[in-house]
Amino acid sequence: MLELDKLSIHIAHEMLIKKEVSSEELTKAFLERIEDVDEKTKAYVTLNGDKALEESREIDKSGDIKEYLAGIPLAVKDNICTKDLRTTCSSKMLENFVPPYDATVIAKLKDKNAIVLGKTNMDEFALGSSTENSYFFTSKNPWNLERVPGSSASAAAVAASEALYALDSDTGGALRQSASFCGVVGLKPTYGRVSRFGLAATASSMDTVGPIAKNVKDCAIVLNAISGIDSFDPTSSDAVVPDFLKSLESKPEGAKIGIPKEFFGDEVAEDVKSAVINAAKTFENLGYVCEEISLPHAEYALWAYLAIVAAEASSELGIYDGIRYGYRAQNYEDLKDLYKKSRGEAFGLEAKWHIILGTYLSDDKYYDKYYLKAQKIRTLIKQDFVAAFEKYDFLITPTTPTTAFKIGEYAGDSMSMYANVMCTAPVNLAGLPAISVPCGFAQDMPIGLQIIGKAFDEAGILQLAYTFEENTDYHRKQIVWKEA
Amino acid sequence: MSYETVVGLEVHVELSTKTKIFCGCSTEFGKEPNSHCCPICLGMPGTLPLMNKSVVEYATKAGLALNCEIAEFSRFDRKNYFYPDLPKGYQISQYYIPLARNGYVEIESNGEKKKIGIRIMHMEEDAGKLIHEEDGSHSLVDLDRAGVPLIEIVSEPDIRSGEEAWLYLNNLKTILQYIEVSDCKIEEGSMRCDINISLRPEGSDEFGTKVEVKNLGSFRAVRRAIEYEERRQREILESGGKVLQETRRWDEARGITIHMRGKVENRYSLEPNLAPVIMNKEWKEEIFRQIPELPDAKKARFIEEYGLPEYDASVITASKILANFYEECVKYYHDPKTVSNWVMVELMGILNETGQGIEDLKFTPKQLCDMLAMIDKGTISGKIAKDVFREMFDTGKSPEAIVKEKGLIQISDESQLESIAKQVIENNPKSVEDFKNGKKKALGFLVGQVMKETKGKANPQMVNEIFIRLLNDE
Numbered sequence: 001m002l003e004l005d006k007l008s009i010h011i012a013h014e015m016l017i018k019k020e021v022s023s024e025e026l027t028k029a030f031l032e033r034i035e036d037v038d039e040k041t042k043a044y045v046t047l048n049g050d051k052a053l054e055e056s057r058e059i060d061k062s063g064d065i066k067e068y069l070a071g072i073p074l075a076v077k078d079n080i081c082t083k084d085l086r087t088t089c090s091s092k093m094l095e096n097f098v099p100p101y102d103a104t105v106i107a108k109l110k111d112k113n114a115i116v117l118g119k120t121n122m123d124e125f126a127l128g129s130s131t132e133n134s135y136f137f138t139s140k141n142p143w144n145l146e147r148v149p150g151s152s153a154s155a156a157a158v159a160a161s162e163a164l165y166a167l168d169s170d171t172g173g174a175l176r177q178s179a180s181f182c183g184v185v186g187l188k189p190t191y192g193r194v195s196r197f198g199l200a201a202t203a204s205s206m207d208t209v210g211p212i213a214k215n216v217k218d219c220a221i222v223l224n225a226i227s228g229i230d231s232f233d234p235t236s237s238d239a240v241v242p243d244f245l246k247s248l249e250s251k252p253e254g255a256k257i258g259i260p261k262e263f264f265g266d267e268v269a270e271d272v273k274s275a276v277i278n279a280a281k282t283f284e285n286l287g288y289v290c291e292e293i294s295l296p297h298a299e300y301a302l303w304a305y306l307a308i309v310a311a312e313a314s315s316e317l318g319i320y321d322g323i324r325y326g327y328r329a330q331n332y333e334d335l336k337d338l339y340k341k342s343r344g345e346a347f348g349l350e351a352k353w354h355i356i357l358g359t360y361l362s363d364d365k366y367y368d369k370y371y372l373k374a375q376k377i378r379t380l381i382k383q384d385f386v387a388a389f390e391k392y393d394f395l396i397t398p399t400t401p402t403t404a405f406k407i408g409e410y411a412g413d414s415m416s417m418y419a420n421v422m423c424t425a426p427v428n429l430a431g432l433p434a435i436s437v438p439c440g441f442a443q444d445m446p447i448g449l450q451i452i453g454k455a456f457d458e459a460g461i462l463q464l465a466y467t468f469e470e471n472t473d474y475h476r477k478q479i480v481w482k483e484a
Numbered sequence: 485m486s487y488e489t490v491v492g493l494e495v496h497v498e499l500s501t502k503t504k505i506f507c508g509c510s511t512e513f514g515k516e517p518n519s520h521c522c523p524i525c526l527g528m529p530g531t532l533p534l535m536n537k538s539v540v541e542y543a544t545k546a547g548l549a550l551n552c553e554i555a556e557f558s559r560f561d562r563k564n565y566f567y568p569d570l571p572k573g574y575q576i577s578q579y580y581i582p583l584a585r586n587g588y589v590e591i592e593s594n595g596e597k598k599k600i601g602i603r604i605m606h607m608e609e610d611a612g613k614l615i616h617e618e619d620g621s622h623s624l625v626d627l628d629r630a631g632v633p634l635i636e637i638v639s640e641p642d643i644r645s646g647e648e649a650w651l652y653l654n655n656l657k658t659i660l661q662y663i664e665v666s667d668c669k670i671e672e673g674s675m676r677c678d679i680n681i682s683l684r685p686e687g688s689d690e691f692g693t694k695v696e697v698k699n700l701g702s703f704r705a706v707r708r709a710i711e712y713e714e715r716r717q718r719e720i721l722e723s724g725g726k727v728l729q730e731t732r733r734w735d736e737a738r739g740i741t742i743h744m745r746g747k748v749e750n751r752y753s754l755e756p757n758l759a760p761v762i763m764n765k766e767w768k769e770e771i772f773r774q775i776p777e778l779p780d781a782k783k784a785r786f787i788e789e790y791g792l793p794e795y796d797a798s799v800i801t802a803s804k805i806l807a808n809f810y811e812e813c814v815k816y817y818h819d820p821k822t823v824s825n826w827v828m829v830e831l832m833g834i835l836n837e838t839g840q841g842i843e844d845l846k847f848t849p850k851q852l853c854d855m856l857a858m859i860d861k862g863t864i865s866g867k868i869a870k871d872v873f874r875e876m877f878d879t880g881k882s883p884e885a886i887v888k889e890k891g892l893i894q895i896s897d898e899s900q901l902e903s904i905a906k907q908v909i910e911n912n913p914k915s916v917e918d919f920k921n922g923k924k925k926a927l928g929f930l931v932g933q934v935m936k937e938t939k940g941k942a943n944p945q946m947v948n949e950i951f952i953r954l955l956n957d958e
Binding site for chain 2: 081089256
């Protein structure tokens with residue numbers, strides 16, 4: 001019997017190579033786990049079971065498992081397009097949408113013989129912090145089924161061993177926040193490091209794709225597979241892609257770590273603060289310099305972020321008009337009515353809120369007052385980071401101000417819920433890489449440490465995260481299922 | 485009170501690149517609807533625009549040929565609106581920082597030269613096409629045109645009449661065709677024009693309320709619509725009314741404009757997926773070097789080099805292919821004016837008549853010149869030459885072969901012509917009488933009879949001389 005909870009990509013790979021397990025057995029084991037626990041977590045929107053098994057058998061037959069991810073099953077957030085596999089963005093709008101193409105990240109993984117188990121739930125079009133905005137259902141946090149899993153259920157799927165790793169997306173923090181809430185590791189790469197082709201846009205200037213896995217090493221393996229310039233993404237970068245896995249063989253010698261005080265305000269829970277302070281102590285004990293610093297404009301980041309996301313999302317969601325694909329209202333009187341009803345019936349409240357706010361903010365009349373101002377704040381925040389990175393190699397902060405909150409806790413008060421991305425969104429505004437690693441527990445709920453790095457220094461943050469992981473046990477703690 | 489007409493034109497021109505502006509789909513038309521579409525031009529989730537470098541080059545070339553300043557840094561924006569022919573809910577265009585500004589096109593009206601300013605010229609993507617069922621039950625969407633590259637050329641409000649607009653459009657079209665960035669076929673939609681027109685009291689510096697006019701299917705329609713709007717707005721103003729700011733539609737059949745919609749405010753936002761266009765000096769110079777001699781320069785040179793009248797030079801240089809054809813002919817023939825006559829009268833006449841393009845000519849400039857030489861040598865008459873020319877046009881055969889095949893060689897045998905002339909004199913005593921009474925016209929009639937008798941092959945010069953000799957001898 002496979003112990004899925006103790007498995008990781010590199011262990012599974014070794015086992016496949018040594019023929020201790022076949023890809024089919026591995027895939028079957030995960031599908032069985034999904035069958036056992038997904039009724040509790042509700043992580044998956046669509047399963048790819050038969051196809052996944054078929055592919056695993058083919059891989060076993062061909063014996064083509066030399067690549068790290070070959071024959072190993074993963075979960076994919078449902079805003080990443082998968083050819084011939086329904087991709088809904090957890091919206092009624094795309095309930096029956098089957099893309100005729102793979103996202104570049106999916107094509108890259110398929111090329112390495114990876115096996116897609118299914119698509120995971122999310123807030124509709126990635127707008128929200130809890131999956132409560134999903135058209136289908138709310139997913140649960142496996143550590144406590146009364147609590148939310150974050151904005152994307154793929155972290156819950158990995159935490160509950162319903163997949164060995166996942167591909168996720170991060171616009172204002174979804175990937176890191178979900179990883180933090182579910183006690184797993186999530187890496188948001190530098191904007192441009194990983195192709196966005198095939199990632200349904202929420203806000204193109206901030207959207208990124210990255211891995212969620214059980215440990216730092218697994219994140220490095222996945223990042224190796226998905227990074228690099230893509231001719232289908234004009235914003236992808238030609239920056240040299242180092243071997244992230246190999247980079248873990250060395251330590252970030254003499255690294256200086258900055259701790260921005262703006263990320264430890266009143267919104268941040270005391271136990272979260274102390275977990276991050278403890279992490280800083282761990283680093284100090286290992287000989288790294290940790291100093292308090294200031295990112296003076298960080299306090300405006302959340303509002304600038306919300307304005308930019310709303311403005312961009314209102315335009316991005318314009319592609320869903322009921323004409324070419326997606327939901328179309330059954331009864332309408334004329335063209336205008338077709339648009340109104342199709343969009344009105346298919347978009348959820350949060351999407352509508354963003355569309356209305358974003359349309360207002362980017363209107364010619366208010367452009368200078370709000371949108372342009374938000375863009376200026378964005379520039380100032382970027383400059384804050386640049387200045388900080390002249391002196392420091394990394395910044396550490398909490399990933400989220402609190403541990404996973406209760407389902408329904410912010411019902412009718414989404415403004416308060418937005419504060420959840422206060423530590424992650426500034427990183428998206430600046431386009432920098434960041435990783436969330438488990439750094440403690442509060443009332444048995446995981447706490448995440450965010451390590452922010454210089455642009456394109458994923459190798460650095462992986463090294464520092466790996467060093468932390470090697471010297472702590474948080475990532476080894478097993479879930480004790482608590483019934484809701 | 486007298487009013488001044490103030491017109492600005494917004495011209496959209498499709499660039500003739502092989503592929504669309506943001507994907508690899510072909511820009512070709514006339515295939516099955518929706519046969520040149522991919523997930524990118526269909527606006528499917530997660531797809532991103534990929535900049536076609538040729539579009540930047542074509543557009544820069546156009547900007548330079550229109551005397552514009554080319555921005556070293558320009559950017560793309562989204563114009564957000566919903567319409568079924570627009571696949572993404574937004575059109576990718578350049579609103580805040582366009583590629584080119586501050587250019588001009590020169591026109592000449594009644595011998596006076598005038599510069600029509602170009603405020604901006606920017607790149608954008610075209611929308612698709614709607615096909616409405618006649619019974620109104622439904623409409624079909626063809627997205628083959630969606631994503632075809634366009635440049636929008638916005639003029640300054642420098643145009644003062646329908647005629648000036650017409651001249652501006654013609655010159656603009658000629659320039660763009662010269663630099664080979666577009667075929668500029670207004671009837672096929674590869675060149676489109678909207679009018680902004682207002683009236684103001686003569687001498688005023690302020691602009692009146694402007695009306696936009698759309699749906700103009702030809703340059704002539706533009707001219708007529710301006711003239712119609714001039715009258716309509718003047719009548720409103722003269723009766724003390726106010727012109728409404730609106731968009732009107734030109735109704736070609738009725739020759740009037742009709743209310744279409746009120747003022748619309750567009751919503752623009754940044755296009756975050758496309759990097760700014762950086763046009764550095766080297767690239768710009770490389771593109772500049774590709775610009776050929778433009779119509780005005782060519783016209784001046786033709787007047788200078790070939791001694792052509794200004795009219796001839798204008799007509800011939802209005803089309804680059806025609807001008808090239810002409811210059812090729814001049815290499816083989818000594819008299820440029822004779823060539824220009826043949827090109828302007830016979831060649832352009834037959835092209836107009838048949839609707840054929842000069843690029844599809846079956847005969848060569850050398851062959852046309854061989855024919856002119858045959859006239860000079862007296863091998864054929866000028867009249868016969870016109871028949872030979874038509875045959876060359878139809879078949880592409882050489883003039884020598886045609887003349888030989890059809891036996892069109894001129895009769896220059898003195899005795900043969902004299903005997904025919906004598907016969908004609910005998911048969912037309914009245915004309916002979918008229919001639920003797922001083923009616924010079926009668927000579928023409930007699931010569932014509934000889935030509936008729938010889939099926940046009942007689943050497944008219946010789947026949948003329950023979951008649952004068954014979955009749956004066958009598």
